[in-house]
Amino acid sequence: MYISTSNRKHAWQDYTLIVPTVSVGNVGQLAADLVISTLWMERVGFILHPSLLPCVGNNPFAHEDATSCKMTTCCEVYESTSTQVVVIQQRAPFVKGRRKEYAQWLSAWIKEHNFYQVAILTSTFAQERLDHQLVGSPFRILKSPAMEARSGEFFKTKMDLQDLESRVSFPAPSRTQQEPNLTNPESKLLYMPGSGIAKMLFEDCQSLPVLVLMMFVSEGDNAGDGLAIADQLNQWLNLITIKKEANKELQSHHVATGIMKWKIPMSWKLVFGSKFDQKLYQ
């Protein structure tokens, strides 16, 4: 169920909804974290659902030195009125076997709130890339018919984003089995393993303008992937203006140029656990 933090009625018909799904490397969540912290988004509601595993912590977007407590739960809705964006941040995986229930509830919730458009951020296993997918951009998109009509060639020409290649079936059939099917669009499947509920949401929300923005990733320290997908999202939605470094010399020293434009939340520190005692290696 969705519980608003205030009694104000949401009017989100001009807003873009960003839904990161819990997927391999949690790339969507990381990107959402960046958007929320950079835009100083306000928490406007909670999602309490039996399909979500519980977790609580202190405010992940607080200042480093803050000592106050603003408790955060496993699934929250954030809003930015100035940029007209709503983000659903989910911080825990699903109870085993209850994903479907949540996906159905969420798509109903999305439809009910009449968003202008919906962006689903997700990722899929890099090891599942086919030979012809190996070279080039790690990003892929999927568009609902309404989004297709609205955006035209924008994603292809302006952002150089390619549609996800559909597959005939899985496991891959032999070449001879494939031949007759290749021309038949009915037999094509969306194959996006490790993307969580992204596919279910996309299929349920076909009537809305939906864009799925996905990335091929592997588990590890996925902060860089999170930044990359946030950059892609920014190219489309113009959430923030990218500061250009004036000094060219400085630029060459920074490998990660441009990272400074996103505000990295405090919760990203100590990804690999506590600091260790340096004396161990003396």
Next chain:
Amino acid sequence: MATFFGEILPVTSRAVDLDEDEDDEEALPIQCEPILHWSKRMRAELEKTSDKKVPCSNFVMAIGLEANAFTEIYVKQFNYERVGGIFTSLGDEDQLTLSNASPTDKTCYIWRCHSNPSILVCQCNRHVSADQSFQWAQLLVDNIELSTAYIAVLTASDTGGYCSEVPSSDLDTPFLRALKTEKFMASPVCKILEQPNMLTGLPAQLMSFFQVLRYKAVIYVCFKENKYVDILDVKAFMSILNVTPIKDITEPNKNAEQMLRDIMELHAVNDTLYM
């Protein structure tokens, strides 16, 4: 999956389960739903109320051995009556005595103060799995009127999962950390749990409910090193005796030391590490 440190984990991803992509929603382990059961007397009393909810002004929820030992010795000072329990499935190794009265038993009972019936204490020694915690918390808020109550949740956690700038070998254990809901105005007696640490399982689910439903709740977590219950870990909670909501419902216990030793002895039977 090989991680950054080179250890091999049996999963391909922390975030998603590879099997789940095959839509095998039927292959779920069978679990019984948590059940709340009130005593005969309580049921008779509830019959007379309009909303079938137990009135409550102060609620203490103890989860785990340390919190339970502390609650038993320092919080439940006056005469308390057992009014109900919340039951979940038991594991094969879970112990229960015939009378269900030993502190080592895997039980979960709700107690009510004789002299002030609006004080309720819930002692949960049972393991409540994270996927059952939603139904568990729902049962609690559906059956006890907590909207005006002061709520304290006590639990303990391992320092193993605790992240900080200080190396874990230099941590001064045991120590307390707290989190509170927006409506809980008082400041907790110890530090707030630092990012990026978080709580999971039943304590997290309860706090989520309390936050979302706008209840006044605080959680105190004792971070401890010992696997088995230890006097120091239990005493780590001592400082909360002086703050809301615990301070209003307790008084000093003269037999505390003896009771502590008794409980430790009971639990020591299970500690076979050095036998």
